[in-house]
Structures are given as C-alpha cells and as structure tokens.
Amino acid sequence: MKKIILFLAAVCFAVASCTKEKTDYEAEIDTVVTEHYEFKEAASINSEDYKISIEALNGTFYKGYNEIHLIITNTQNNEKVNVSAATFLPIMTHADGSNISCPHQYDLLYKPDDNYFSGYSVFTSESNVNEEWELYISFTVANQTYTAKQSISVQDQPNKNLNMTAFTGKDDEQYFIALVSPQKPKIAENELVAGIYKFNKSTNSPSGTFPDPSQFSYTEVSGYTLMLDPRMPEPSMGNHSSLNNKNLVQQSDGLYHGVVNYTMTGNWTLNFIMLNQNGQILKGTKVPGDFTPGVEGVKSELYIDILF
Structure with a gap:
C-alpha cells in the first residue's frame, strides 16, 4: 500500500508540474496562428x-x-496574355x-x-541590409521572349x-527540408507535408548573361523517406512522443506526406532520419525512447x- 501511495504522489506531482509549465508557457507566448488561404500580389514588374x-x-x-x-497582362488593354x-x-x-x-x-x-503560371520558392533567409533578394523572370509571347527582374x-x-532547415548529407550534397502544412495543427492526427530539395552542383563555369540558371539549379529529391519521431522536448514534458505517426513519403505532387499526432498544444520537435532511395541514412539519428521528466529531451541531428 505504501508503494502505491508513493507512486500516486509522484504521478500527481508530474501532472501538476506539466500543467503549471504548460499554463505559464501559453501565457508567455500568447500567439495566435493565422491561416492564410488567399493569394495576393506580393510584387509586380x-x-x-x-x-x-x-x-x-x-x-x-x-x-x-x-x-x-x-x-501576365497587357498594359495597353489590361487583359491577360497568351x-x-x-x-x-x-x-x-x-x-x-x-x-x-x-x-x-x-x-x-x-x-x-x-x-x-504556378511554382514555388523556398527562401532560405529573410531580407536584410546586407542581403537582397531579386526575382529574374522570363516569359514568351508569340515566339518572342521577354525578361525582367x-x-x-x-x-x-x-x-x-x-519552419525549414538546411544541411549537408552524408553524401556531401546540400539538402533543404521545408514544412508546407499544416499551417495550424490540431490536437489530433495531422497530415504533415514537407518539401525536400537538393542543390545541383554545376560542373561548368557560368555562361551567357547573368544569371546562368545552371549555376542555381535545385531539384525535388525523388523516392526518399523521412522517418518521423515527434517529441515534446521541454523538461516538464519528459521528451514524450505520441502514437500513430507515419513517416513521410513522396506523392504525385512531388511533396512528402505523412502523419503527426499532436496530443497537446505546446513546444514540439519533429525528429527526422532521412533515407535515400536505397534506404541509406543521409542525415539523422535515432532519439532515445526514455521518458525523462526534468531533463531537456535529446533531439535527432536532423530536426x-x-x-502551436
């Protein structure tokens, strides 16, 4: 009986600590995540x-x-162009x-x-006084090509x-993982979507008028697997995980789809291990499965x- 009482007391203490930390954390951030679905003009040339x-x-x-x-529209009549x-x-x-x-x-x-016309861009950093982004665009109308920046x-x-991350894999290639959705997760099983990209190293010197696209080429990686282990790394959460998560695999849209099960709001870490088409690990380490209350959780080398 004494052991049972001590066990229940420990459980109550852990729950109380977790609740207190969670309440304080939410009061501190007080952040409202806004979902955006409307496309608006961000730039014009x-x-x-x-x-x-x-x-x-x-x-x-x-x-x-x-x-x-x-x-693209014709400025003379404000009509869309073929x-x-x-x-x-x-x-x-x-x-x-x-x-x-x-x-x-x-x-x-x-x-x-x-x-x-539809596409995407995974900007790797925000603009600042020392770094400037420019868009170089070309388009063809009636067999004539126009350029603008x-x-x-x-x-x-x-x-x-x-969020996103950039890293060098064990194959010495430069990779990028960018989260696409959900914008606003729920306490439930959420479809997790990410893009995985690789920089294509050019073996040729730049040619033609700047910029030479061959020097700035990236591709969506094909046939990879992104193994997923979500955890709550804060000491009060003990680095606990959740059930029913699914690894991310590529679908017909070129993006990688999986499932992440968030059991509560708060601070989560998506721990990854990235495998190539042959099942070889390119980046990431297995996260210990121990419940560690009071200790900050160990993260994968890829996370x-x-x-939310």
Whole structure:
C-alpha cells in the first residue's frame, strides 16, 4: 500500500508540474496562428507592354516554402496574355557581392483553368541590409521572349509550423527540408507535408548573361523517406512522443506526406532520419525512447522545432 501511495504522489506531482509549465508557457507566448488561404500580389514588374504580377499567400514572401502564382497582362488593354512559357529564378546578393539562390521551380507550370503560371520558392533567409533578394523572370509571347527582374522583400516566418532547415548529407550534397502544412495543427492526427530539395552542383563555369540558371539549379529529391519521431522536448514534458505517426513519403505532387499526432498544444520537435532511395541514412539519428521528466529531451541531428 505504501508503494502505491508513493507512486500516486509522484504521478500527481508530474501532472501538476506539466500543467503549471504548460499554463505559464501559453501565457508567455500568447500567439495566435493565422491561416492564410488567399493569394495576393506580393510584387509586380513591368516589361515593355506587359505587367508581371507575382502572387503569394497573404501577399507576402516568407522565409521557407512559398507557393507562387505568376500572372501576365497587357498594359495597353489590361487583359491577360497568351504566354507559352515562363521561368522564375530568385537570386540573393550578399554584401560581398556573391550570389546564391534557393530551392525553386524554374520552369513554371501553366494552369489553364485559372490562367496563371504556378511554382514555388523556398527562401532560405529573410531580407536584410546586407542581403537582397531579386526575382529574374522570363516569359514568351508569340515566339518572342521577354525578361525582367525585381527586388523583393522576404519576411521572417512568424508561424513556426512552417519552419525549414538546411544541411549537408552524408553524401556531401546540400539538402533543404521545408514544412508546407499544416499551417495550424490540431490536437489530433495531422497530415504533415514537407518539401525536400537538393542543390545541383554545376560542373561548368557560368555562361551567357547573368544569371546562368545552371549555376542555381535545385531539384525535388525523388523516392526518399523521412522517418518521423515527434517529441515534446521541454523538461516538464519528459521528451514524450505520441502514437500513430507515419513517416513521410513522396506523392504525385512531388511533396512528402505523412502523419503527426499532436496530443497537446505546446513546444514540439519533429525528429527526422532521412533515407535515400536505397534506404541509406543521409542525415539523422535515432532519439532515445526514455521518458525523462526534468531533463531537456535529446533531439535527432536532423530536426525542425514547431509550436502551436
């Protein structure tokens, strides 16, 4: 009987500590996550008789994954133009004059039902006084190709559920993982969607007029697996996990889909192990399964922190 009483007392103490920490934490952050579903103009460029409108969710470019809509109209009659092809290339210039890009869809896809071109850009950092993002766009009308560029502002992503990470794999390749959804998770099993991209190292010197797209090429990796182990790493939470999570695998949209089961609101870490097509580990480590109240949880070497 004495052992039972001591056990129940310990359980009550753990529950009380967890509740207190959780309540204090929510009072401190007091953050409302806003879901954005409306595409608005985030930037526009004029090229001769044409206006190029680049739309993004909430009319803002954020660090991380951005779906892009590109609409081209004739400035003489304000009507949409019959465009046969369009390209999209984001370039960042550092203070020292060096240039980099980020994962993006270079050849945009035409959506005939909505009459716009669609793509994405995974901006790897926000704009600041030392780093400037520019969009280089080309489009073809009646067999004539037009080009344009425009400086843009990339904002920090306030929604941690849409965080991203960049890393070098064991194959010495540069990879990027960007969370796409959910924007606003629920205390339930949530579909977890992410993009996984790789930088294509060029073996040739730059050619033609700057920028040479071959020097800034990225691809969606194909046939990989992103093994998932979600945990609450705060000491009061004991690094506990949840049941019914599913690893992320690629679907027909090119993105990776899985399931994450959030059992409560708060601070979560998505621990990953990334496997290539042959099942070889490219990045990530297994997380210990011990319940560790009072101790900050161990994370995989590949992880993304989220908060809801």
